[in-house]
Amino acid sequence: AMTHPLWPEIDRVTREQLSYAQQDVDGGIWQLFAEEGEMKMYRRELEEDGLVVDPLKAVHQIRGASAHEMAHHFWSPDVRFEWETTLEQVTVLDRISEDTLLFLQLHKRVWPTAQRDALFWSHIREIPKSDPANCDAHDTWIVCNKSSEHPDAPNDGKCVRVDLTICFVCQTFIDPPVAEGESVSRDNLLTKITYCSVVNPGGWAPASVLRTVYKREYPKFLKRFTQYVIDKTADQPIAF
């Protein structure tokens, strides 16, 4: 809960990530590397101690599912294997609060790199209407994933531990607007998504391999994930 020792960091990083996600893409520093329909993916070249870190920023918009539905399925441990294809194991080490979990993820090995794992807290929250970050959206939700420590998951060298900061910001607009009291259909849901990721692979991996994997995996992931949520929620009442 709010008294958890990690809470100040969780709150600060989530706010910082929200404003980072909502900054316009500046063509000067961000390089468009993939575009498919409404999805645009940008990257920056960044290396830390010779390791490719390459921050990523993706924007997408879909019809048929709400911001809450998108954010909830991105955050929920119960459905992770249904859309995340790079995973071998997912463990929830800690339930920090109702909306914040501590995940330990073992990723499939990607030849020729060593197998990697990720230990991170994952926090989901609705951004209140009053918050200027909400602007004119019907509802705004964010999921923030940030690498953390945990006594039960020491970085024991069996795996290379990646260091990640991820945010997934979703805003739903009712388009076209419907009159008060009229029911909203799923076709009226226009949800804008911004996905930001900074992942330090944590140990030696050829820049060429990482950049190839990265350029191939990320567009697939965002398309696959959004389609999964649209299909899964199609015949259910809208959850705002």
Ligand SMILES: CC(C)(C)c1cc(CCc2ccccn2)cc(-c2ccc(S(=O)(=O)CCO)cc2)c1
């Ligand atoms: C490619 C790179 C960016 C460095 C990378 C490498 C690996 C480790 C697995 C791996 C993949 C490719 C090459 C080497 N190791 C994982 C991730 C990663 C982890 C988590 C998330 S998430 O958005 O939090 C969704 C929940 O899983 C996204 C990306 C990224």
